[in-house]
Amino acid sequence: MNQKYILKRNDRKTAYIMLLPIVLLLTCFVVIPLIYAIFVSFYEWSFYKESIFVGLTNFKRVLKDHLFYKAIWTGVKFALIVVPTQFVLAFLFANLIKSLGGKLSGFIKSAIYIPYVISGVVASIIFIFIYDFDGGIANYIIGLFGLEKTAWLIDVKVVLGAISVPAIWLGFGFTTLIMLSGLNDIPSSYYEAAEIDGANGFQKMWYITIPLLRNIFMYVIVVGITGAIQQFDLPFIMTKGGPLNSTMTPNLFIYNHFINDPYLGYTIASALLLFVLIGALAGIVFKLGNSTKSMDS
Amino acid sequence: MIAQLKRNKFIGLLFAAIIVLSSILSGCSGTGPGGEKASSNEKTKDGKTVIEFWCSWGDSKKDYFEKWINKFNESQDKIVVKATYIAGDAWDQRITAAQAAGTGPDVMTMNYGKIAYSADQGKIKALDEYIDATKWDDLYDWSNKMVTVNGKHYAYPFNAEPGSILLYRKDFFKEAGLDPENPPKTWDELIEYGKKLSTDKHYGLTAAGTTDDLAWSHWGMQAMMGGLAINDDWSKATVNSEGNKKLFEFWNTLYKEKIFPKQMPGLYTEIEPLVDGRTAMMFNGSFVFDALRNKYADVVDNIGVAPLPTPDGDYKKTTATLGGWTFVVDGNSKHPKEAAQFIDYMLAGDPEVMVDFFNLSKFSSFTGRKSVDAALEDNEFAKNDEWRKMIQEKVLPYAIPEPIYAWDISMSYANALERVYLKGEDIDKSLAQAEKEINDYIKNNNYAGTNPNKK
Numbered sequence: 001m002n003q004k005y006i007l008k009r010n011d012r013k014t015a016y017i018m019l020l021p022i023v024l025l026l027t028c029f030v031v032i033p034l035i036y037a038i039f040v041s042f043y044e045w046s047f048y049k050e051s052i053f054v055g056l057t058n059f060k061r062v063l064k065d066h067l068f069y070k071a072i073w074t075g076v077k078f079a080l081i082v083v084p085t086q087f088v089l090a091f092l093f094a095n096l097i098k099s100l101g102g103k104l105s106g107f108i109k110s111a112i113y114i115p116y117v118i119s120g121v122v123a124s125i126i127f128i129f130i131y132d133f134d135g136g137i138a139n140y141i142i143g144l145f146g147l148e149k150t151a152w153l154i155d156v157k158v159v160l161g162a163i164s165v166p167a168i169w170l171g172f173g174f175t176t177l178i179m180l181s182g183l184n185d186i187p188s189s190y191y192e193a194a195e196i197d198g199a200n201g202f203q204k205m206w207y208i209t210i211p212l213l214r215n216i217f218m219y220v221i222v223v224g225i226t227g228a229i230q231q232f233d234l235p236f237i238m239t240k241g242g243p244l245n246s247t248m249t250p251n252l253f254i255y256n257h258f259i260n261d262p263y264l265g266y267t268i269a270s271a272l273l274l275f276v277l278i279g280a281l282a283g284i285v286f287k288l289g290n291s292t293k294s295m296d297s
Numbered sequence: 298m299i300a301q302l303k304r305n306k307f308i309g310l311l312f313a314a315i316i317v318l319s320s321i322l323s324g325c326s327g328t329g330p331g332g333e334k335a336s337s338n339e340k341t342k343d344g345k346t347v348i349e350f351w352c353s354w355g356d357s358k359k360d361y362f363e364k365w366i367n368k369f370n371e372s373q374d375k376i377v378v379k380a381t382y383i384a385g386d387a388w389d390q391r392i393t394a395a396q397a398a399g400t401g402p403d404v405m406t407m408n409y410g411k412i413a414y415s416a417d418q419g420k421i422k423a424l425d426e427y428i429d430a431t432k433w434d435d436l437y438d439w440s441n442k443m444v445t446v447n448g449k450h451y452a453y454p455f456n457a458e459p460g461s462i463l464l465y466r467k468d469f470f471k472e473a474g475l476d477p478e479n480p481p482k483t484w485d486e487l488i489e490y491g492k493k494l495s496t497d498k499h500y501g502l503t504a505a506g507t508t509d510d511l512a513w514s515h516w517g518m519q520a521m522m523g524g525l526a527i528n529d530d531w532s533k534a535t536v537n538s539e540g541n542k543k544l545f546e547f548w549n550t551l552y553k554e555k556i557f558p559k560q561m562p563g564l565y566t567e568i569e570p571l572v573d574g575r576t577a578m579m580f581n582g583s584f585v586f587d588a589l590r591n592k593y594a595d596v597v598d599n600i601g602v603a604p605l606p607t608p609d610g611d612y613k614k615t616t617a618t619l620g621g622w623t624f625v626v627d628g629n630s631k632h633p634k635e636a637a638q639f640i641d642y643m644l645a646g647d648p649e650v651m652v653d654f655f656n657l658s659k660f661s662s663f664t665g666r667k668s669v670d671a672a673l674e675d676n677e678f679a680k681n682d683e684w685r686k687m688i689q690e691k692v693l694p695y696a697i698p699e700p701i702y703a704w705d706i707s708m709s710y711a712n713a714l715e716r717v718y719l720k721g722e723d724i725d726k727s728l729a730q731a732e733k734e735i736n737d738y739i740k741n742n743n744y745a746g747t748n749p750n751k752k
Contacts, residue, residue, distance in 0.1 A: 047396040048419040048628045064741040067705070133560040134575075151560035154506065156719055242508030244715050245708075259389050260704035262414035 034275075041268045058269035068270060070245055071253035072229075072277065074160070078249060079228035081164040086172045086224060087217075093172070094179035109180070112173040120233030123166045128153075128238055131162060153239050156246050163234045163247055171227070175220050182216035183209065218289045222282050229278060250274050345377045346635045349402035351392065354622075355382025357587075361657055365650050369642045376635045378404075396420070396627075403630040404639055406622050407452060409443050410699045416446040417749035421625040423449040427637030432645040440665025443698045444623060446749065452623035453644045454665035456654070459617035459692045460582045460699070461517045463603045464568075469494055469577040470601075480603035482610035484547050487578075491556030494577035502551065503570055504580035506561025511714055512707035513618075513699070514565050514580065518544055519710070520615035520697050521607055526710045527702050527735060532745035534735035536710055537728040543608065545717050545724045552718045572596050580605065582620075583688055586661035602684045604691045612691045618699045621662060648672035660685045663693060702748070709734040 041058055043051040062068050093112060097105045115123070130138050131152035139149045152162040190208050199207070210217075232251040235241055241248035241256065248256075254274065258267045340346055352362055359382055366378050381402070383391050395401040407415065415421045425433075433441065433450055444452040467477035473493045481487040491501035505514040519525050522540030527533070551557045562570040568585040570576045572593045589597055605616040624644055626636040643650055648669045655664065655673065660682055664670055673679040700707075713731035716722040739745055 046418055047399070061742055064737075131560075132562065133558055134562070149559070154560045154719065240507045240509040242711075242715070243719055244508065244712055256704065258393075262411075262418070264393075 037268055037272060041265070041272055043265070045264050045268070054265070058265035059273070061266055062270045062273055067245060067248070067253065068273075071248050071250045072274070074246065074248055075229035075231070075250045078160060078164060078167070078231055078247075079225045081161060082167045082171070082228045082231075083221060083224040085164070086168050086175050087220060089168070089172050090175035090179050090220070093176045094183055097176070097180055098183050109177065112176055114173065115170050116173040118170065120166075120170065121237060123170055124234050124237035127163075127166045127234075131238075154243055156244055159239060159243065159246055163238055166234055167228065167231060171224070175224065178220055179213065179216060182213045186212045214289065218286065221289075222285050225285065226278050226282055229281070341377055345375055346632050348376055348378045348404060348632060348636050348639055350378050350380045350639065351402040351405040352380055352382050353385060353388050353406045355384060358654070358657065361654055365643060365653070369639060372642070376638060378639050399629065401627050401629065403627055403632055403636040404624055405627065406455070407625045408620060408622055409452075409457075410620070410701050412444060412452050412623065412625070413446050413701055413749040415625070415628075416449075416451040419628045421451050421628055422630065422633050423451055424453065424626060424637050424640070425450050427626075427634050428453065428641050428645060432641065435645070435666050435668050437665055437667060439619070439693070439696070439698075443619070443665070452625045453640050455622040455624060455644055456662035457619045457621035457665055457693075458583045458662040459517075459688060459696050460620050461514055461580055461605050461617045462583055462688065462692060463578060463605050464571055464581055464585070465578040465601050465603070466499075466571065466574070466576075466599055467601050468599045469499065469574075473577075477601060480601055481606050482603075482612070484606055484608050486610070487606040488550060488554060488556065491551065491578065492554055495556055499574055500558045500562075500570075500576040501556035502578040502580070503558065503561050503563075503576040505565040506557075507564065508708060508711045508715060510565035511711035512704070514582075515544075515710065515714070516700055516707070517605065517615055517617040517696070520618070521605070525700050525702075526706050526731070527739075529748065530746055530751050531702060531748045532739065534706075534732045534739070536713070536735055537732040541710075541728060542724055545714060545728070547608075548714060549718050549724075568593070571600070582617075583663075583684075583692075584661050586684060587658045590659035590661075602687060604687070613695055615695050615697050617692050617696045619693075619696045620699050652676065655679070663688065701750070703738065703742075703744070705738055706735050709738070 040051070042053060042055060044054050044057075045051050093108070097108055100108065130136050133139065133149060133151055136152075138152055142148075142150065150158060153159055186209065190212075191204055194204050194208060229249070230251050231249045232255065235247040235249050235252050236255070239247045241252050250270075251274075254267055254270050257270065258264070261267060350366070352359075354362065362380060362382075366380050370377055392401065392405065407421070412421070416423070428450070432453075436444075436454065440454045440457060441450075443457070444450050444454055463480060465477075465480055470477040470480075470490075473490075473496075475490060475493060481490045487502070493501075495501035505511045516525065519541065522544045523538060524535050524540065526536040528535050552559075558576075562575050565580075566582065566584070568579075568581060568588050571579045571581075572589070583602075589600060604612045607614045607616065624640045626633050626640070630636050645666075648666070649672065651664055651666070651669045652672050655662070655669075656676065656678070660679055663685075664673075679685060709731045712734075713727045716727040716730070717724055
């Protein structure tokens with residue numbers, strides 16, 4: 001190890017002190033509640049009576065419920081629509097912004113970032129108007145092309161796609177900026193060298209840009225997938241999970257049980273199972289991308 | 298090497314210390330879930346008992362509650378009620394978190410549907426020993442039943458509202474050559490009127506259009522057709538019935554004949570599509586009277602109300618379920634006597650307190666007390682209120698309480714209906730699937746015999 005990386009004792013202390021607040025907060029609000037949740041998931045938890053130990057009953061109930069699997073599958077489908085679309089759009093926009101100079105790129109950057117700061121609730125309401133059957137702009141636009149009006153929020157075939165649009169719109173500004181920062185990090189000398197060797201635009205993209213953005217891609221995909229599977233506001237406000245549970249994302253499913261069940265056992269068990277599942281999914285994505293190590297090291 | 302070990306030990310200790318410290322901070326006792334904890338047992342400096350009251354009506358009727366809570370606080374010198382108003386969306390999170398931490402209120406608002414389970418789990422206290430027997434005699438049979446679990450009263454009714462009635466635009470009726478004073482009574486009439494009222498400008502009829510809304514707003518119609526989706530002791534699905542088959546056919550016809558729009562213009566409880574003329578008729582609850590009369594007073598004269606049409610036009614069938622609100626005393630309250638005294642004052646005492654509420658909400662809901670109805674005899678508005686009269690005569694006496702079985706069961710029903718009108722699935726097949734889903738639910742959750750009202 002390089003000499004300069006060996007910390008002095010005092011530096012180490014400072015580092016621990018700096019870590020202390022976040023470790024304390026994480027312990028308070030993540031570690032302890034999580035351990036406690038695992039603990040109570042084995043009980044029929046009651047705040048007023050003695051809780052009854054029920055072993056794995058809560059988990060069995062969740063695992064026997066076909067709607068739980070359907071909710072997970074809906075979350076995955078939603079992620080499969082949102083993440084790739086967002087990814088491609090963001091990659092194209094990032095390259096576009098990089099190639100543009102000065103004021104125009106600044107304007108586009110802010111313009112595409114604005115949706116990211118809009119709350120999901122507000123976006124849902126805007127899109128409810130857009131998807132209105134008779135007065136909505138979506139049906140007006142497809143009407144211009146001579147197509148028949150669509151019941152966007154009721155038709156089982158299109159509804160998941162319909163609620164994906166606001167999700168893509170909300171998230172792709174952030175993804176673009178992350179990709180742009182990754183692009184700006186690639187030394188221009190690489191491209192210059194490639195140019196001398198006679199590489200064309202596609203080859204530069206394929207052999208330089210994409211490999212060097214791999215960590216960025218990994219980050220964008222993992223954050224995108226976990227975020228999309230956990231989507232809540234859009235289906236909660238726009239469709240309440242329907243029709244026929246086709247927009248019932250896992251978090252909305254868990255929330256509905258929290259609101260409607262007289263006991264909390266099912267809710268806690270399903271939340272823990274979802275936690276394990278999302279953790280596993282993130283692990284798989286990392287493994288597939290073989291990106292546990294940074295490309296630089 | 299030794300330095301390394303020491304360092305690891307130091308880190309270990311540090312983290313252990315952090316975990317212990319944060320456990321203390323987050324108030325985690327570590328002795329197992331549950332257990333009794335004190336709710337508020339504060340006293341004011343002058344020795345008055347503080348009663349915490351959580352109210353889910355904050356957004357619309359806060360002034361009303363403030364007014365009468367102040368009057369209660371002034372009316373005696375032993376109790377001070379402190380109210381917290383929590384918006385509907387945040388209610389479940391707030392109350393569950395507070396109950397888990399043992400910091401729940403002494404008195405809270407609760408809807409009828411939650412009473413039986415809460416009583417069964419000890420979340421709320423029986424009120425018989427704190428509230429005088431004559432106060433319970435003042436209740437109508439139906440309201441008395443709705444707050445009674447296994448022979449004891451666990452709540453005092455605040456109001457009740459039928460969840461499904463027919464509202465319609467009289468002006469559109471006239472335009473279509475229909476008699477505005479003679480709304481449809483049978484299903485066939487509804488279909489016939491609906492066809493005449495569907496124009497380029499407005500839909501014929503709107504109703505629940507999301508799974509969620511269908512799940513609860515159809516309870517009344519299921520009861521109209523002979524029964525709910527599960528039997529009384531919750532041991533068997535009863536959803537696959539002749540009655541439901543007819544109901545599904547009827548609902549499907551409303552779509553096929555284009556009386557319903559393909560996509561409903563809003564959620565079930567929204568009155569706006571009727572107010573702004575996007576629909577000529579609407580299924581909704583009586584709770585919309587409040588908005589109609591307070592917010593959209595200019596269109597009120599154009600709006601008529603009637604019971605939901607029934608297959609043969611007989612209104613003496615159930616057409617609606619009754620929802621609504623009560624006050625309850627928390628199971629862990631340290632001052633149940635004082636808490637009940639407050640409930641007694643607000644809901645069971647001088648009828649004027651309740652008259653004031655019904656006046657403010659423009660009679661959008663109904664009292665469960667005979668004496669309040671008697672007092673309303675002197676109220677000019679109430680006396681001449683045709684809507685109120687219609688509901689009291691034709692809806693309330695035949696209404697049933699909202700069922701309390703698992704939401705999953707109501708969702709199975711709603712999904713079955715959606716399969717029919719959205720995907721064109723065969724009605725028999727769809728109902729058979731719902732039956733199987735509900736029976737599976739009963740089996741997987743050991744659900745048979747768990748109805749707290751039938752234990």
